[in-house]
Amino acid sequence: MSSTVNPHAPGAMPTTHEDWLAVYGLSPERDGPFTTLSGEMVKPLYTEADLPDQAAIGLPGMYPFTRGVYPSMYRGRLWTVRQFAGFGTAEETNERFRYLLDHGQQGLSTAFDMPSLMGHDSDHALSLGEVGREGVAVDTIDDMQTLFAGIDVGTVSVSMTINAPAAIMLAFYVVAAERQGIAPEHLSGTIQADILKEYIAQKEWCFPIDPAMRLLGDMVQWCSTDMPRWHPVSISGYHIREAGSTAAQELAFTLKDGLTYVEQAIERGLDVDDFAPRLSFFFNAQIDFFEEIAKYRAARRIWARELRDTYGSRNPKSWLMRFHTQTAGVSLTAQQPLNNITRTAIEALAGVLGGTQSLHTNSYDEALALPTEEAVRIALRTQQVIAHETGVTNTIDPLGGSYFVESLTDRLEELAYDYFRRIDDLGGMVEAVKQNFPQGEIADASYALQAEIDAGERVVVGVNRFHSDDDAEIQTLRIDPAIERKQLDRLQGVRDRRDSTAVEATLTDLCAGAARAGTNLMPALLQCARAHASEGEIIAALQDVWGVYLETPVY
Amino acid sequence: MQSAFAGKLRVVVAKPGLDGHDRGAKIIARALRDAGMEVIYTGLHQTPEQIVETVIQEDADAIGLSILSGAHMTLVPRIVELLEEQGVDDVIVTVGGTIPSHDIPELKRLGVAAVFTPGAVLRDIIDFLVQSTGERTPV
Numbered sequence: 001m002s003s004t005v006n007p008h009a010p011g012a013m014p015t016t017h018e019d020w021l022a023v024y025g026l027s028p029e030r031d032g033p034f035t036t037l038s039g040e041m042v043k044p045l046y047t048e049a050d051l052p053d054q055a056a057i058g059l060p061g062m063y064p065f066t067r068g069v070y071p072s073m074y075r076g077r078l079w080t081v082r083q084f085a086g087f088g089t090a091e092e093t094n095e096r097f098r099y100l101l102d103h104g105q106q107g108l109s110t111a112f113d114m115p116s117l118m119g120h121d122s123d124h125a126l127s128l129g130e131v132g133r134e135g136v137a138v139d140t141i142d143d144m145q146t147l148f149a150g151i152d153v154g155t156v157s158v159s160m161t162i163n164a165p166a167a168i169m170l171a172f173y174v175v176a177a178e179r180q181g182i183a184p185e186h187l188s189g190t191i192q193a194d195i196l197k198e199y200i201a202q203k204e205w206c207f208p209i210d211p212a213m214r215l216l217g218d219m220v221q222w223c224s225t226d227m228p229r230w231h232p233v234s235i236s237g238y239h240i241r242e243a244g245s246t247a248a249q250e251l252a253f254t255l256k257d258g259l260t261y262v263e264q265a266i267e268r269g270l271d272v273d274d275f276a277p278r279l280s281f282f283f284n285a286q287i288d289f290f291e292e293i294a295k296y297r298a299a300r301r302i303w304a305r306e307l308r309d310t311y312g313s314r315n316p317k318s319w320l321m322r323f324h325t326q327t328a329g330v331s332l333t334a335q336q337p338l339n340n341i342t343r344t345a346i347e348a349l350a351g352v353l354g355g356t357q358s359l360h361t362n363s364y365d366e367a368l369a370l371p372t373e374e375a376v377r378i379a380l381r382t383q384q385v386i387a388h389e390t391g392v393t394n395t396i397d398p399l400g401g402s403y404f405v406e407s408l409t410d411r412l413e414e415l416a417y418d419y420f421r422r423i424d425d426l427g428g429m430v431e432a433v434k435q436n437f438p439q440g441e442i443a444d445a446s447y448a449l450q451a452e453i454d455a456g457e458r459v460v461v462g463v464n465r466f467h468s469d470d471d472a473e474i475q476t477l478r479i480d481p482a483i484e485r486k487q488l489d490r491l492q493g494v495r496d497r498r499d500s501t502a503v504e505a506t507l508t509d510l511c512a513g514a515a516r517a518g519t520n521l522m523p524a525l526l527q528c529a530r531a532h533a534s535e536g537e538i539i540a541a542l543q544d545v546w547g548v549y550l551e552t553p554v555y
Numbered sequence: 556m557q558s559a560f561a562g563k564l565r566v567v568v569a570k571p572g573l574d575g576h577d578r579g580a581k582i583i584a585r586a587l588r589d590a591g592m593e594v595i596y597t598g599l600h601q602t603p604e605q606i607v608e609t610v611i612q613e614d615a616d617a618i619g620l621s622i623l624s625g626a627h628m629t630l631v632p633r634i635v636e637l638l639e640e641q642g643v644d645d646v647i648v649t650v651g652g653t654i655p656s657h658d659i660p661e662l663k664r665l666g667v668a669a670v671f672t673p674g675a676v677l678r679d680i681i682d683f684l685v686q687s688t689g690e691r692t693p694v
Contacts, residue, residue, distance in 0.1 A: 114573035114624055118600070126602060129629025130573050203575025203599050244578045330578075334653075334673045367673045369655045370625065443581055450582050454677050463674040476655045479625065553598045555581035 017047055033457060037288035038246035039448070040411060046403035052410050056301065060396045063308070065300040066409065067397040068355040069320040074393035079351075080358035081383050082159060082324065086111030086136035087370060088483045089490065090146035093136040097151060099373075103380060107189070109159040109360065110147070111135035112169070119165045119206040121536030122487045131484040134370070135161075139491045139534045144172040145179060154182040158189035159234070159324075164206035166193035167219040168538050171525035174227070190231035190280060190324075193219060196257040196429060197236050200438045201243035203551070206539050209430060211514075211546040215521065217264050222522035224265075224275045231280045233261055234324065240438075241284035242330050244446020247295045248412055250284060252419035253429075253438045255302055260429040262311055272311050276318030280357075285347035286328045292347070293399060294408035296323065296354030301409070302416055325351035326360040332367040336462035337474055340364035345382050352386055353399055359383055369476035440554045447555075491534065498532035506531045507541045514545040564592040564688055567615040569606045570599045571634065574624035579651060583619055586677040587684070603630060607637040610646055616688045617647040619680075627654055627662070635665050647687050651675065 024044060034042045051057075058064055061071030070076065083100055085108075086093045097108050112135040115127035121139050122131045131137050138144055148158070153176075162169045170191050174184050195212045198205050205212065216233070223232040237245075237254035245253070258279060265275050281299070285292050303321035307313040327347035332340045341364045348361045361379040363371030371379070387393060399405045426432040433439070452458040459465045506528040513519040528538050568584045570577055577599055584596040595613045597606060610618055622630060631650060638646065650662060651671040659670050669683055 114626075118573045120573070126573055126600065128633075129626035130624055133625040134574065198575075201575075203577060204573075242576075242578070244582075332673070367653060369653065443585075446578050447582055447585055450586075450677065460674070464676070473656065476657070551598055553577070553581065553596055555585045555596060 017049070020045065036247070036291040036408075037286055037449075037458075038248060038291060038445075040248075040291070040408075042404075046407050048403065050403050050407035051401070052406055056410070057400060057406060063316070063319065064304045065320065066297050067400045069300065069322055069357070073355060073396040074352075075396060078387050078393060079356050080107050080157075081105050081380065082107045082109045082358040082360055083376065083380055084109040084111050084161065084326070084360050085376070086113075087134070087477075087479060088132040089137055089487050090143040092132070092483070094147055094149055094151070097147075100380075101151070101156070103377070104384070105380070107157040107159060107358065108151070110161060112160070112162050113137045114204075116169075116535060117162055117164070117204045119168070119535060119539030121534050122484070122491050124536055129484075131487050133479055137483075137487045138169065138172065139487070139536070140494045140532050141172050141175050141529045142494050142532070143490065144169075144176040148176055148180070153177050153180060154186045158187075160189070160191045163192050163195055163198050163202070164204055164212065165535055165539055166191050166195075167215050167522065167525055168529075168535055170219060170223075170232075171522065171529040172535075175526060175529040184227040185229065187227060188229040190234045191219075192234045192236060192282070194233055194236045194257060194282075196260060196433060197239055197254070199433045199549075199551075200240060200253060200257075201245070201442065202239040205549045205551075207543065207546045208549050209434060211542075212549075213264060213430065214517075215542075216261070217268055218520045218522055220261070220265055220275060221268055221270060222520055223278070224270060226522075228278075231278050232275075233258075234280050234282045235261065236282040238282050238284045238326055240442065241286060241328065243442050244330075244449065245442045246445045247286065247288070247291050248415035249419065249438070249441055249445060251295050251299055251302075251412055252416040252423075254281065254283070255299060255306070255416060256420060256423055256429045258303070259306055259311075262307070266311065272307070272313045273315035273318050276307060276311075276313055277315065277320070281321055281323035283323050283325055283351075283356075284328050285325050285351040285354075287331045287343055287347060289346060289350045290405055290408055291412075292350040293354045294405055294412050296325075296351075296356070297405070297409040298412040298416065299323070300355070302413060322357045324358040324360070325354070325356040327351070327362045329362055329366060332362060332364070333460060333463050334367040336468055337364050337368060339462055340367070341378060341382065344379060345386070348382055349386055349390075349392065352392060353397075355397065365474055365476055368474070370479065372475060372477045374475075436552065436554045443555050494532055494534070502531040503528075503533045503537070506533055507537060510538065511541050511545050514542050564617065564684060565595070565613060565615045566592050566684065567595045567597065567606070567610050567613055567618045568621065569597040569601055569609065569618060570621050571601050571603060571606055571630045572622060572624045572626045573600055574622075575599055576623040576652075577621070579623070580619075580621035583621070583651065583677070583680065586681065587619075590681045590685075592684070603633040603637055606634055607641060607643070610638070611641060611643060615646055617649065617684050620648070620650045620652075622650065622652040622654070625653070627652065628658055631662055631667065632665055635667070647684065649680075649683070651680075 060068035114130040220232045235258040237250040241250040300321045304319040327344045363375035363379045365375045423432045510524040588594045
């Protein structure tokens, strides 16, 4: 009789990790690669030896918040269903908003069209063909008033996805609310305004980086006193990931952008605890289930540590990394589009198990066109199935303590700190962006992933494996070309009705402020909005002072 | 064989319109470059006029228009029209992006040689350009 366990002896069971390894070594293994979507190696088995210290895991609602930002999480309150919507003129989007509110959505999320995102009026030469297409066209305060007509902005929280012209759109929103009789201190919601990720990934800019950072700083500072319930920045990894980054890059660049905004506000003399509780985040939910969950958990831990230890925050509310999640647009395929419902459900579940505060689920037809109403409804129902049927909300952070998830959380945290060091070596995030560092890292990662897909090493169902010839045509949404004409008429109507002398005067004041350092531009922007200056006129006036941004693309 | 052809190809990869979705355009630009082609990437937010001017100045054999904003039925006809006005009739025009299938016949009727939608394989795009321009490119 041997004193060691013979794993093949009848009735003998392996008892140690070494025993298991010996048995595993004798078993056949599929062809890999056994890596995450981001290329991280994954071991065949994780055990207790892979767990971090209990202190790094902690408890929900307690430092370092790995297990969630609130003590009760979904036992107390489910996440907010927040579907992003917007198309056509303000009238059409107002109708979609009311439809979503009637179907159980609690908050509104506004998608603007490309001209609005770039600071162009609908009648600008570059706006041709883009008006009201990817989102709603908003040119003036009149459009903003129509967008929220019949919706009580004092009670509904409103999110606006706009960045370079964020301060201008916020001014329009504040004045629209003013005309409903609601003061800015009663408005709750979020404006994305994350300008650094525009230069890194989404590429919708209006000004060079330095004045763009100043405009953001003015808005954050103004909100901290005049609009205390508002989240003035939603620090966004979503677009970084969509542009092709890895999970670690999304995590690192997003948090570093956030820390850069914190530094800027502190440099302006704000107390970190006066604005940090109003910062929020926006992450992607890609298809690699566990990697995504680990990413959100690592993000909470890093943010809490940096705010408390590096930036000296004393208010625990500042340490909370609260975030919105959207499922990955890039994971949707044009082939066999109904499979996208499955992808979206899995991604949404990752967001939920990662502890998201709000969630947008993509519609299955979005690789082809803007979503139809039916596709939007299925996406909304997907969240309701997760929330009310699966039982995953019965206990807090059900994956906490999982050998694999905790180990991957540590790994992502480590990778993020590696990037922090490289960015610091370049002189900080603003400098790194000017030197194209994150842009280059993302381009390399997206190219490597595409090469794996093309080589068939990474399977995308219906794209490089499991094709069907009888791919049924699906109905897609068509945007009526008459919408562009209608919006141009709306804009012309405003130009005809307004007092153009007042417009000129407010724009002149704005430019004078822009030319001076140390003047907060928000009051001047509110005056421009009240005078019915258009978004494009305001941006063009600021560009006369600040110039425009020219990118040197890296690929 | 292939690289002997590919080495002679000049391709303009262009981003007309306002959207910033440049992931696809940059991957294509790099793949074509790695396949030995001369690639001129215009960068973002180009007007049809700027793109056609680049095509002429660079004496391109082919052009890849990347559009994910939904504005393809406005931008592509305009670019094709400008190419015709300028007497450019020997450039292969391809389009990539989120193009609904019901728009593809109309784009082809306008003279677009191929439309590549999400999920298209880089190898197929390279092969298409080599085949469709190779026949005309003097070796």
